[in-house]
Amino acid sequence: MRIGDLATRTQVSVRALRYYEEQGLLASTRSRSGQRLYGDTAINRVRLIQQLYGAGLSSKTIAELLPCVDAKVSTPESRERLAAERDRINTQIAELMIARDRLNDMIDLTSRPNPKCDYV
Template sequence: MRIGDLATRTRVSVRALRYYEEQGLLAPARSGSGQRHYADAAVNRVRLIQQLYGAGLSSKTIAELMPCVDAKVSTPESRARLAAERDRINAQIAELTLARDRLNDIIDVTSGPNPQCDYA
């Protein structure tokens, strides 16, 4: 598929896909005229990259870990790095859960009408 098709299927901009290529995260085949062509598997790869970015990993970290993902093997170092990222994400989840619970408490306590808090 062409870059525009991949962008549409993944809801990622063409510019972002080119950036992924520059960072070594995505490797399209090239036609004789230089056009990028992506295999169907690129859709899942872009989604994984997006998830990792969304989880707070840098492009450098993702690029360092992708060979292990591609080979479906890891080193003790890469496993430790993945575990550290997982632990960081778990800590963020815990913080977000606490914030959500506090908001729920505030909503419960302030459920009565109050003209001072009218945001209309």
């Protein structure tokens, strides 16, 4: 499939797909006319890249980890790196849950009628 097709199917911009290639995260072949061509596996690859970016990993970290993903093996270093990223995400989740709970408390407090705040 061509780059525009991949962009449409993954809802990722053509510019982002080119960036993924520049960073060594995504590979393509070229047609005779020089257009980028991707196999069907590129869809899952782009989705994985997006998930890893969404989790806060840098393109450098993703590039370091993808060979292990591709080979379906890991090294002690890659497992350590993944565990560190998981721990970072768990910390973010805990902080977000605290923020959510505070917002819920504020919503509850401001939902109660208060004659001093009744401007109608």
